[in-house]
Amino acid sequence: MRRTLAPLALAVALAAAPAVAGDVSVDVRDQAGKPVRDAVVMIRPAGGVAPGTPMKVNWPMVMAQQNTQFTPYVLIVPLGSTVSFPNKDKVRHHVYSFSAPKKFELKLYGRDETRSITFDKPGAVSLGCNIHDSMIAFIFVSDTPFAAKSNPQGVAVVQDAPAGGATLLVWHPDLKARAPIARPLAVAGAAQRATVTVELRPALTR
Amino acid sequence: MFSRLSTRLTVLYAALFGAVLLVVSVAVFGAISGAAQRQVRAELAATGTVFDRVWSLRSERLREGASLLSRDFGFREAAATGDAPTIESALENLRNRMDVDHAFMVDAAGQIVGASFSDVDQARLAKAFETADDPSGVFRLAGEPYQLVSAPILSPELIGWVVFAERLDEAEMQALEKMAAIPLSAVVLNRAAGGAWTNAHAPAELNSDAVRQMVERSLKARPPTPQDLRLKSGRTVALVKPLPSLEPGGGAVLLLRYPLARALAPYEPLLLIVGLLGVVGLAVVSWGSWALARSLTRPISELDEAAHRLQRGEDAHVEVKGEDEIGRLASSFNTMAAEIRERERKITHQAMHDDDTGLPNRHALERLVAGLTDFPQGQVYVCALGLDRFHHMRHALGHKLSAQAVRMVGNRLGGLAPTCGVARIASDMLGFVLIADGEAAALDHVAGLLLSLEQPVRVQGEPIDVALSIGLAPLQGDEVAASIERASIAVDQARAARTKTAVFDAEAYGDPxxxxxxxxxxxxxxxxxxxxxxxxxxxxxxxxxxxxxxxxxxxxxxxxxxxxxxxxxxxxxxxxxxxxxxxxxxxxxxxxxxxxxxxxxxxxxxxxxxxxxxxxxxxxxxxxxxxxxxxxxxxxxxxxxxxxxxxxxxxxxxxxxxxxxxxxxxxxxxxxxxxxxxxxxxxxxxxxxxxxxxxxxxxxxxxxxxxxxxxxxxxxxxxxxxxxxxxxxxxxxxxxxxxxxxxxxxxxxxxxxxxxxxxxxxxxxxxxxxxxxxxxx
The missing domain is CATH 3.20.20.450 (EAL domain)
Structure with a gap:
């Protein structure tokens, strides 16, 4: 019986492991057809995601303050990540967020000081500095491991998306709808391209 | 048109002066009116500029107030977390501090938070706030125009706006009106659905096509200039200032207007004086020209009347006044009139008298007899006294002396019967008239005359015998000339019958x-x-x-x-x-x-x-x-x-x-x-x-x-x-x-x-x- 169970477990394991997966390149365009950078593109497979499936992150979980700017502007982090907020400026910053997924306040801290916050709820968290109004950044807490940020050409490559039915989600700080826009996507399991057009609000000037 | 020279002159001068006066009046009025208009226009333009400044200052003040709140960390937190009681209390606090009509928050979706308006088109408001960072401008809330000033709430992304709303009501307009140097009227007009520019509180007369056209015109012009506007209450100078509007596709303008009548009011006394001076001047000129014309024409009228008198044969003397042309004319006229009268007298004398003897002639006798036609028939006798063989006498004495003899006979007859009207009716014949009761009496009378008349007359001292025959003819009706003729014929009949006197015998004469x-x-x-x-x-x-x-x-x-x-x-x-x-x-x-x-x-x-x-x-x-x-x-x-x-x-x-x-x-x-x-x-x-x-x-x-x-x-x-x-x-x-x-x-x-x-x-x-x-x- 054990012998018979072993192949079954293998089969289950095999079945649980993505049999076929592929990179999905999503071309994000605004209503004017221009490429949209810093868009968060996510693929949520219809069959769910095996627990423990890691997000393929090739960027650090850091939101630095440099030149009275947050860097990067948009940071995608997996659910439960801890992000550090190093201050690389000579001035002090007072980082805060009133967003629902993570409401926090890092009161004045100085140069080369680092604070860390763990983001345990999915969603967009807007970051501001109470001292410097012009400082703004977003941390997007993704509940799916298949997420990527669009490059300056507006292309986000979601790696190893499992083949099958899925929902393609796109979010951007200037999104008019504010909530991520979703559309169905059949993931082929091989490299494929998709184009998403999003409606943006005019960028705020400050 | 005018038969009297004086009337013509008076009317001409008065008309000339009147015309000049009219031109002057029109020019004065035009100048005053123009100056007043220019002044009003300049004032309107200046007020417009002041208004711009006031508007922007107020906007700035409100914006700063709103901004103060929108940047407050606590408020931002409340706004971001949707803590409505906190938001409302913060807004109320600020509203009181800033003394504005309304303070509220508009969230990112365009919904009003912290204030309630009975009639606000949320969709419109959302649309107005959709595109701008810090929308401000005129917006209608509950049907009334408000000045809205907003400040964005960033936490840190835009989640809404703190909005201050100041009502653009009459009190506001009056405040604006007070800032102008002239008492102008200000009103805010909104573009209504049908394209009309209205305001619930604006005067009804502004709801007209003229206003609409002027607003449309002014919106196109940059910068808008004061223009004439015709309203029911009269001419008005008006300036349209476009106001920033939050109404989607709509607009708002500030209409500043000033009635021209009011602009002209200060000049009314001046115009009145000009008019009064004109009337007085016209009266003076009329009177003066009338007096002058009269002084000119009165002597002429007198001459005219004198000429008429002269024509009628009356005394035509004109009193000469002055040494001017008319005086000389009057003098000449008098001379002429005197000469004409003298000539006329001569002509009349000649017409009525015989040249040779100076005795009245046949015509004079005819006149005399013609005056006697009223006598009963058969009482008036026309008599002809013929000098027998007169041609012999004339042959012997010559024309002049024989005529003298005739005159002496005539004078003698005139002495005997002064009223008989002796006249020479032919070279050898005198005529006269007598009144007698019947033929016999007449014949008796002339026979008596003959006795005295047939005495020799002395011509140049020489006595000359005269033999006379008298013919009579009763005056028949008004046949004066014919009666004289019959009397002359009767002379011949008397001679033929050798009777010395005879009454005209028609039968013997026949009737030619x-x-x-x-x-x-x-x-x-x-x-x-x-x-x-x-x-x-x-x-x-x-x-x-x-x-x-x-x-x-x-x-x-x-x-x-x-x-x-x-x-x-x-x-x-x-x-x-x-x-x-x-x-x-x-x-x-x-x-x-x-x-x-x-x-x-x-x-x-x-x-x-x-x-x-x-x-x-x-x-x-x-x-x-x-x-x-x-x-x-x-x-x-x-x-x-x-x-x-x-x-x-x-x-x-x-x-x-x-x-x-x-x-x-x-x-x-x-x-x-x-x-x-x-x-x-x-x-x-x-x-x-x-x-x-x-x-x-x-x-x-x-x-x-x-x-x-x-x-x-x-x-x-x-x-x-x-x-x-x-x-x-x-x-x-x-x-x-x-x-x-x-x-x-x-x-x-x-x-x-x-x-x-x-x-x-x-x-x-x-x-x-x-x-x-x-x-x-």
Whole structure:
């Protein structure tokens, strides 16, 4: 019986492991057809995601303050990540967020000081500095491991998306709808391209 | 148009001044009105600029207030976390501090938080806030325009706006109006759905097409300028300031307006003074020009009236005033008028007076008599006083002295009867008039005058006898000239009758006018047998019997009765009717001769042939034709003068008559210029001695001698002699003794109609027989 169970477990394991997966390149365009950078593109497979499936992150979980700017502007982090907020400026910053997924306040801290916050709820968290109004950044807490940020050409490559039915989600700080826009996507399991057009609000000037 | 010069001048000057005044008034009004308008426009523009500034300052203040809240960390946290009570209290706190009408929050979806408005179009509001960071401008809340100023709430991304709303109500507008130097009216207008620009609180008159067009026009113009706007309340200068609007597709403007009437009001006293000065000036100019024109035209009017007076023959003297042209004209006019009057007087005198004697003339007498026509008929007598043989006097004394004699007679008459109106009516005749009760009284009166008048007059110291005759004619009706004429004729009648005085005898004179109509009736008379032939017997002295008759025509006129030939023969000769008359007489004579013959009397009948007829050779043909019917001898009596006119023709005709067997009798011998030369040439049978040389044959030895020698001459030429006009036995005897052959006259018989002639003949035949019997016995 054990012998018979072993192949079954293998089969289950095999079945649980993505049999076929592929990179999905999503071309994000605004209503004017221009490429949209810093868009968060996510693929949520219809069959769910095996627990423990890691997000393929090739960027650090850091939101630095440099030149009275947050860097990067948009940071995608997996659910439960801890992000550090190093201050690389000579001035002090007072980082805060009133967003629902993570409401926090890092009161004045100085140069080369680092604070860390763990983001345990999915969603967009807007970051501001109470001292410097012009400082703004977003941390997007993704509940799916298949997420990527669009490059300056507006292309986000979601790696190893499992083949099958899925929902393609796109979010951007200037999104008019504010909530991520979703559309169905059949993931082929091989490299494929998709184009998403999003409606943006005019960028705020400050 | 104006018949009076003064009116014309006055009207002309007044009209000129009025026109100038009008131009000045219009110019003044235009200048004032223009200046006022410019001032109002400048003020409006300035107010507009001030308003811009006020608007922006207020916006800024509100924005800062809003910004203060929107940046507050605590507020941002409350806003981001949707802590409504906190938000509302914070807004209320700020609203009180800033003293604004409303303060509220608009979230990112455009929803109002922290305030409640009954009537807000959320969709509109959302749309207004969708596109702008810090929207501000005019927006309608609950139907009223508000100035909205907002500040974004960043936490850190945009989650909404803090909004302050200030009502743009009347109080606000009044505050704005107070800032202007002139009392203008300000109102905010919104674009309504239909394109109209309205405001619930704006005056109704602004809701018009004119306003709408002006707003549309101003919105296109950059920058908007003040413009004229016609409203029901009058002309207005208006400025439209576009206001930033939050209304999607809508607009808001601030309308600043200022009535022009109010702008002109300060100038009204000035305009009134100009108008008043104009009226006073017009009155003064009218009065002045009228006075001037009157001073000019009054002398002219006076001259005009004087000219009219001159025309009517009245005194035309004009009082000369001044030394100017008109004065000189008046002076000249007076001279002229005086000369004209003098000339007129002379002419009138000449017209009424005789040049030679200075006595009034016939015309003057006529005038005098014409004034007497009111007297009863037969009381006024026009008298003519003739100087007998005046031509002798004139011949002897010359024209001037004879006229002097006439004047002296006239003056004497004037002295005797001062009111008789002595006038010279002909060179030898004076006329006057007298009033008398009847003809006899008048004649008595003039006879009395004659006694005094016929005294010799002294001309250049020499006494000259004057013989006078006076003719009278009663004034008949208003025939003044005719009466004078009749009186003149009466003078001749008096002379002819040698009575010294005579009343005009119309019967003796005949009536020349009536004669003329008589002639036109003559032919009718011939045709209608109104003529009758009378016969005067010719008595043969040797045979002691009537052997012939002279046929004499009479006209039995139906109106005038019997007319004798001396009235109409001469006229018949002149009018050419004599031929027809003669022909009638010849035929009648031949007919009568036959009648006599039938009664047993074989008589020769003589017919008078006029010289006129002797000039017409075709009369021979008539005579030849007529004489065929003659039963006895026909004799043509002609006068020598008849032959003298055209001897060749007349003598030839007489030859022809003689050849026909007609006896030719030479009539009226001795009355005129009896020419022995013609007597010799005429182949006559008989010579008739005129009554003028026969009449005195018994009294005058000389006449007797002439008659006797004429009878002898006639006999020696082979002519029988007939004596006419035998009225007495003595005459008859003398002529018989002289060897006269025949006698004709009243002694034998008057001319008579044929019936009477027949009786006469019968009677004389009986007498002859009786005489013969007596002689035999």
């Amino acid at each position: 006018a009536a004669n003329l109509s008589l002639m036109s009736n003559l032919l009718t008379g011939i045709l209608q047998d109104q003529l009758v032939l009378w016969h005067q017997p010719k008595f043969d002295m040797r045979k002691n019997a009537v052997t012939g008759t002279e046929a004499l025509v009479r006209w039995n006129h139906p109106v005038r009765g019997m007319i004798f030939p001396d009235v109409f023969i001469t006229m018949a000769e002149e009018t050419g009717h004599i031929r027809a008359l003669t022909e009638w007489v010849v035929r009648r004579a031949i007919a009568d001769q036959r009648a006599l013959a039938e009664a047993g009397y074989d008589l020769s009948v003589a017919v008078n042939i006029s010289g006129r007829v002797l000039g017409e050779p075709d009369f021979i043909d008539f005579a030849r034709d007529a004489l065929k019917d003659a039963v006895g001898r026909i004799c043509f009596e002609i006068t020598e003068t008849a032959v003298i006119e055209n001897p060749a023709v007349a003598l030839g005709m007489l030859e022809a008559f003689a050849d026909m067997g007609v006896s030719i009798s030479i009539d009226d011998y001795g009355s005129g210029l009896s020419s022995l030369a013609y007597l010799k040439q005429i182949r006559g049978d008989e010579l008739k001695l005129d009554r003028s040389i026969v009449a005195d044959v018994t009294g005058s030895q000389r006449d007797a001698l002439i008659v006797r020698s004429t009878i002898d001459l006639a006999h020696s030429l082979g002519l029988k002699v007939v004596a006419e006009g035998i009225e007495t036995d003595a005459c008859f005897s003398v002529l018989a003794g002289m060897g006269c052959d025949m006698a004709q006259g009243y002694l034998i018989a008057r001319p008579q109609p044929i019936a009477q002639l027949l009786e006469f003949l019968a009677e004389s035949r009986e007498q002859t027989r009786a005489q013969r019997r007596k002689r035999r016995a």
